[in-house]
Amino acid sequence: MTVHNPGRRRFLALTGATIGGAAILPRSAVAAQTPAATSRLLIGQNICRLTPEVTEGPYYFDPKLVRRDITEGHAGIPLKLRMQVVDADCLPIEGARVDLWHCNASGLYSNYAGQGDDREHPVSTKGETFLRGTQMADEGGVVEFLTIYPGWYRGRTTHIHFKVFTNETTRLTGQIFFPDALSAYIYQNIAPYSDRQGERDTINANDWIAKQAGDASFAYVKEGETAYEVALIVGVDPSAKSVQSAPPPPPDGVPPEGPPPQGFGGPPPGGARGPDGAPSGPPLGGGSGEGQPITPAMLVPGANS
Template sequence: MRSTLDRRALLAGFAASPFVATGIGAFPTAARAQASAMGLLTPNVCMVSTEVTEGPYYIDPDLVRADITEDREGIPMRLQMQVVTADCTPVEGARVDVWHCDARGLYSGVNSLGGSADTSGQTFLRGTQMTDARGITTFQTIYPGWYRGRTTHIHYKVFLDETTVLTSQIFFPDTLSEYLFRNVAPYNERGATRDTMNGTDSIAEQAGEGAFAAIREQKAYYDAALVVGINPQAVSEDVGMPGGPAGGPAGGPPPEGQPPADQSSGGNAAVYLPGAS
């Protein structure tokens, strides 16, 4: 078990990061090093993650699988989530469900978005994994797209003993999202401009800075990582449903290829800014 001093030092390092204010800055080197030494994926730790709405698109297709991509086109991404308690103790054997829209803003398994596409019976970009001894689950997927009224996000649920202890969402840097959506197919084939950024999404605001994934560019894919703090005694409660405009581009090429099939951790994950070397 980590000491109170360890916890306070880590939180202090995180609080000093520009990541907190913008969602796109890099964690300080010292905070990254300390998180790694404590066996943690990122420095956004030692806090119970904020519960936000499940949204209207959750289904439980009982898909225990690491690769949730199926036939969806988009930039490959490895998503690692580490479930811990408030004292940074990893939670082994937790069930983690994730689901998100594709590059065109469509969810599987529903008659999406006012009948614009019927994906009933399909299961793309949905899956379940159990946490390992380090509290980590790994999913192979694509960078999510967007739909009206919401910023870019991934939904997730954490279950313990068949009880949902947390329902929340993961958010991504606006600079990276904006570059991909303006310049990379199939994200840029929609004929529409997204209307909601992180700063104007009420759910992202409710979730707070601890809900932003740390992103690192690999040669063939993006690595996204988030430490999820839970209260093991909690019971999830769905909390309603909102949605809102802004702008801002960036530069830098997307990676090509596929993420690795292994489940290993890539170590601590630094935030990638498009165009940065």
């Protein structure tokens, strides 16, 4: 996804750099660091905190697919999503299991019926497993998934779901959120996202689950050569038992707010395409990501503590 538009690169940099008001550390600060040292530098900048748990939603199931590439050929803007799992003491949790799932560019989840924009003619994806997968954290607590930018559906802002398992009783259920300006441009200008009829009715500001999750659940997004690179630190307490909470209901008599009437500004991203050669199942013998550490140069945490 090589782009020669400096204005667009500046837009993406500003979008990421303003999430939570945090700053990007210079690449030179970590150029000579080992993976372990890089992880310590990353989580040592007053940003290590437990990630809030939120509802898993109605579309979770475990297809038992250990795989890095979860696209199964679905078209969309490629994403390289990297998450670093750490504990309350800011130490990486090696071997943590991370499940990931989200909707496709048309707003559909795999393996569920009754979906789609047309309520009179709902879509069924029963038996399908696209955009779902599992990875195990490496020694730096890092997992990596290859996927596509998620679409939207009514009642929710743009998001990706995840679960982290550290043992039989401890798990964290969370969601990852994205800059609204970037989502708006993708949905309005890039096929297949722009092929849909209607407009989304929910953005970050009026999504109750996003409000519950807080700024720590907003990922940093930057442009790479072939995909958008998305990064997030996930703080888990391995000694805690999971207590999944539901999102708070909207106040009585208050209708949900819609997106700004004039939409959002910024240059449209280009280079959208379906990933080539996406596998339909896990690699032989399972397998995890490449194990490269998340560096501060590619990450802006959700917020200052």
